[in-house]
Amino acid sequence: MRIEPFLDAIAAAAIHDALDVEAPAILRPTSDATHGDYQVNGVLGLAKRLKQNPRELAAKVAERLAAHEAIASAEVAGPGFVNLRLDDAWLGRVLGDALVDRDRDGVPAVETPETIVVDFSSPNIAKQMHVGHLRSTILGDAISRTLRFVGHEVIGDNHLGDWGTQFGLLIVGMREWGSDEALAQDPIVELERVYKLASARAGEDEAFAASARAELAKLQAGDGENHALWQRFVDVSKSSLNLVYDRLGVTFDEWLGESAYNDRLAGVVELLREKGIAREDEGAICVFFGELEGVDPKLAKQKVPFIVQKGDGAFLYSTTDIATVLYRRDRWEADRAIYVVDKRQAGHFAQLFEVMRLLGVEMKLEHVGFGMVLGDDGKPKKTRDASGKVETLASLLDEAEVRAEAKMLEEPLALDPEVARSLRASVGIGAVKYADLMQNRTSDYTFAWDKLIAFTGNAGPYIQYMHARCCSVLRKSEQDRDALTGPITLEHDAERALARQLLKLADAIHAAAEASNPHYIAGHLYELAARVSVFWEHCPILDVAAPLRESRLALADLSRRQLARGLNLLGIDAPDRM
């Protein structure tokens, strides 16, 4: 169950019954546990509205609330807050229900499932992924997993940059310098090498540049030979990209790159002209928002147009993006599409979404932006190291694993080398992901190895470790987990605190899904892990007698499952032993 909506409804009903008025309850968790578990703040505003004494009104509401089975006490405090304490027996029963719900751990699905396209990662073909692709890939994957878990139909789409001017250069370049062997060996490295050569030559050799443009034109006109070459570039690139995605545990439902929309682009421009949304200017076809009726005034003020066709007749990513929205609507009847893309592109998406609105598209379009990755110097992290070598995402993951393994071998952990090796990928890559996902995505993100591969405090390995400890106790108990059905009794403060945190899982996941904010899940996991740790410290499990032993094992099992569930939604491994 979702505790906050549940209590909010109870509180709103109590206000209605006690005072015979409709008013929002404004239910919030308390900031301080000494005030109870939750508080109702709505009476304050209501008293103002009714011109009555807030404490007197609050007293009437509190009386109603105290009668509810979920609530142990409801007390008026301060100027008119109503502080609620949850009833431990009720809480134990609710957690017992979650315990036997092995599929969903008590997390309800959304009432109205939608079909949602999540557009993320989207690297360019023929180039290695670098640190700039990290956030979109990690965030997009976590968001997809979360939306799917809460019951939506999710289509994860890798909108590859697989079409554009670079292919003319690649085609002539491969003919000039390409090696089939190298292409088979390490495709992206070979394509990058050739591209660099071709690009340099084109800069100083006009004839070469012209032949590249000619090959591109042939490709775009459907030339068979060039198309086959391009297809080969795409295929080998995909297999290289998949090596990285496999390590990250990221999958897609579709890989519909820009090229998938080629044959629709002319139609898009035609449609826009027909509808009077776009017109010709200086040879290009543009949308001028200032000239159209009923446009968002912020956009209308912008002088710069949204260009959908260049003066030379070529289409742009704007055109492709429009075609893509139309396709997603028609192909999947998608209700929503969310774009997990660098927030610097907010302007582009504002324009795109406005064009779609002008076209009468009712699909909900949402730009889920994120901040830049900064280096130690506070400036955007370079994709090359000091020596000018490209720092690829693959090399970054290598380093994460190496550092994680080294740290596990050092004091104070000093793990067995075998164990450290077996954990290096889960811990190293998990740490990198967690460091990113724990932070509000809209903030810029400072990339620092010692922060990323931290094993203490609010870090991925700490969460994984607490999960492994739960597994360990459950193993040692030799308890049949399916026989753990509650009831859960809450006597020790550490048990009560843990139980209250366990109750928040559903709210955390739903809030994360609604706002595309995985850090809400990370926050819940950290709070949970910390409380599990305190529980561990104060509440022996294996050495106590039944039924307390079973109750505590149930808490451990529920904790273990929530930690694993949350880590899974973030795309992070949860090893059983560490």
Add this chain to the structure above:
RNA sequence: GCGCCCGUAGCUCAGCCGGAUAGAGCGGCGGCCUUCUAAGCCGAUGGUCACAGGUUCGAAUCCUGUCGGGCGCGCCA
């Protein structure tokens, strides 16, 4: 010129659907390992929430302005 984002503890950041003495991690200080994993736990310390006005019973949170930092804006994606 137009538009967007940000300024919270020494550092990295939560909080910003308005609510009680502003939180966490890291670093630093002091404790805790014959007991289910010390990757841990407990305690103390640390902040004019950039600044100035305003709205409100109540503002880190909403509004206006100022200062400081960042970003985006015609034929790249």
